[in-house]
Amino acid sequence: MSLIEEPRSRVEVPARPAPPIPYGMLAELTHRCPLQCPYCSNPVELDRRNVELDTETWLRVFSEAAKLGVLQVHLSGGEPTARRDLEQMIRHCVDVGLYTNLITAGVGVTPERLQAISDAGIDHVQLSFQGATAEMTDKVSNFRGAHERKLAVGREVRRLGLPLTVNSVVHRANIHQIPDFIELALALDARRIEIAHSQYYGWALRNRGALMPTRDQVFWALDVVEEARVRLKGVLTIDAVVPDYYAKYPKPCMNGWGRQSLNVTPSGKVLPCHAAETIPSLDFWNVREHSLTDVWLNSPAFNAFRGTDWMPDLCKSCERKEIDWGGCRCQAMAIAGDAAATDPACHLSPLHADLLALAEADAEGSDIYDYRRYFQPDRAG
Amino acid sequence: MTATLAATGVPKLARGVRLRHDEARGQWVLLAPERVLNPDPVAVEILKKVDGARSIDAIVDELATAFTVERTTVATDVDAFLSGLAEKGLIEVTSPVIGDAAS
Numbered sequence: 001m002s003l004i005e006e007p008r009s010r011v012e013v014p015a016r017p018a019p020p021i022p023y024g025m026l027a028e029l030t031h032r033c034p035l036q037c038p039y040c041s042n043p044v045e046l047d048r049r050n051v052e053l054d055t056e057t058w059l060r061v062f063s064e065a066a067k068l069g070v071l072q073v074h075l076s077g078g079e080p081t082a083r084r085d086l087e088q089m090i091r092h093c094v095d096v097g098l099y100t101n102l103i104t105a106g107v108g109v110t111p112e113r114l115q116a117i118s119d120a121g122i123d124h125v126q127l128s129f130q131g132a133t134a135e136m137t138d139k140v141s142n143f144r145g146a147h148e149r150k151l152a153v154g155r156e157v158r159r160l161g162l163p164l165t166v167n168s169v170v171h172r173a174n175i176h177q178i179p180d181f182i183e184l185a186l187a188l189d190a191r192r193i194e195i196a197h198s199q200y201y202g203w204a205l206r207n208r209g210a211l212m213p214t215r216d217q218v219f220w221a222l223d224v225v226e227e228a229r230v231r232l233k234g235v236l237t238i239d240a241v242v243p244d245y246y247a248k249y250p251k252p253c254m255n256g257w258g259r260q261s262l263n264v265t266p267s268g269k270v271l272p273c274h275a276a277e278t279i280p281s282l283d284f285w286n287v288r289e290h291s292l293t294d295v296w297l298n299s300p301a302f303n304a305f306r307g308t309d310w311m312p313d314l315c316k317s318c319e320r321k322e323i324d325w326g327g328c329r330c331q332a333m334a335i336a337g338d339a340a341a342t343d344p345a346c347h348l349s350p351l352h353a354d355l356l357a358l359a360e361a362d363a364e365g366s367d368i369y370d371y372r373r374y375f376q377p378d379r380a381g
Numbered sequence: 382m383t384a385t386l387a388a389t390g391v392p393k394l395a396r397g398v399r400l401r402h403d404e405a406r407g408q409w410v411l412l413a414p415e416r417v418l419n420p421d422p423v424a425v426e427i428l429k430k431v432d433g434a435r436s437i438d439a440i441v442d443e444l445a446t447a448f449t450v451e452r453t454t455v456a457t458d459v460d461a462f463l464s465g466l467a468e469k470g471l472i473e474v475t476s477p478v479i480g481d482a483a484s
Contacts, residue, residue, distance in 0.1 A: 021405050021406060023417055067405075068405070069403070069404075069405025069406060071403060071410060071412060071417055072412060072415075072417070097401055099399060099412040101414065101415070123396075123397045123399065123412070123414070124397045124414040124415075161396045162396055162397060163395070163396060163397035163413075163414050163470075165414060165415070191414070191470050192414055192415065234468050234469075239415070
């Protein structure tokens with residue numbers, strides 16, 4: 001008798017299921033957010049409020065997700081609590097059997113609102129911290145007082161008896177605070193912390209020169225996390241998202257394209273990952289015109305890099321092809337200019353040395369952020 | 382090094398942990414924060430009885446009867462399994478109320 005522990009990153013799925021069934025759906029309910037984090041993975045062109053899906057459409061999408069086999073829904077954004085119909089969506093997810101995870105910045109969320117979210121049946125709350133100190137959080141998020149508000153939300157989440165994950169994105173300015181982030185998570189009685197090295201898509205790609213850590217910082221961080229993992233076993237689960245610019249093997253992005261998860265944008269586009277829109281050749285179907293099952297099974301974007309048939313020979317002949325799944329398509333696009341190329345993070349890629357040189361040069365870059373802005377200044381033609 | 386749980390303790394799934402049947406894949410799953418766990422058939426039978434009302438003793442009794450297995454064997458297995466869940470924070474075990482507190 002056992003529980004086969006299967007973290008998100010290691011869920012066993014038959015090698016070539018026909019068709020695969022997704023486990024998770026990221027629902028980006030809105031791009032509105034009070035914070036301006038320069039590492040935000042949202043696209044630089046943010047969806048305006050007037051193109052957001054209405055309540056009724058989201059409820060249909062959740063029903064379709066449950067029918068498709070999705071088990072967990074991640075309610076995200078932007079800041080998901082900016083949607084006044086969030087509680088209604090949570091109740092609906094509960095009704096159709098979906099596990100709900102709220103991913104919040106924790107700014108502007110009152111105790112009354114949290115109570116309502118809890119009463120609606122939320123299963124888990126992920127709370128972001130941009131720093132382990134007020135000074136750092138406020139600087140990175142460009143929001144004075146953000147840190148104190150987040151602490152208050154974290155305490156309230158626990159007072160309500162909800163499981164809490166602290167989510168910390170680390171980069172050059174705050175990577176040295178990893179031990180303090182861990183202490184912060186323990187002080188808030190979180191059972192889990194995500195230490196995610198900034199991934200360079202969307203706003204983060206634009207700010208790469210201000211975010212990129214040095215090689216020494218990265219290797220120090222990996223050691224610190226490993227030590228803490230052992231020390232805090234059974235007390236705090238530490239999940240790390242690795243910094244692949246300095247890595248030998250690419251990350252198994254999304255555990256394979258169109259294999260385990262999908263992402264719905266505020267305006268209803270269905271993406272295989274949150275950065276997929278950076279690949280210009282792909283055409284994304286919208287939930288306004290297609291059912292989720294139809295998109296998952298039949299949309300050209302989902303089938304473009306599914307499985308291993310699309311791979312270049314270098315990947316196809318590699319024994320790690322069903323471990324790494326070819327790495328990240330968006331990174332191949334950003335660095336190699338070809339979404340079907342071997343991820344340059346892989347040491348076998350002809351561009352691997354270039355990627356490393358780029359990281360090392362960026363690590364010496366300016367510390368000035370181009371903060372995420374919801375309203376882009378008009379560019380006069 | 383699994384802890385032994387009090388046989389009179391009453392286990393229940395922690396907030397944020399749910400057992401459900403997954404129709405699409407034809408299996409039972411235990412859902413937890415950022416985790417999908419696949420309990421084997423015996424684990425499922427135990428988990429179905431973890432309802433915040435039955436004591437560990439009662440769960441063992443019912444399983445021993447239902448599957449006609451030696452009670453001590455069942456007790457050992459159930460304790461090992463539930464101790465593991467408790468360590469992971471997936472269940473909470475509360476002591477039963479002493480006396481007739483309800484009325």
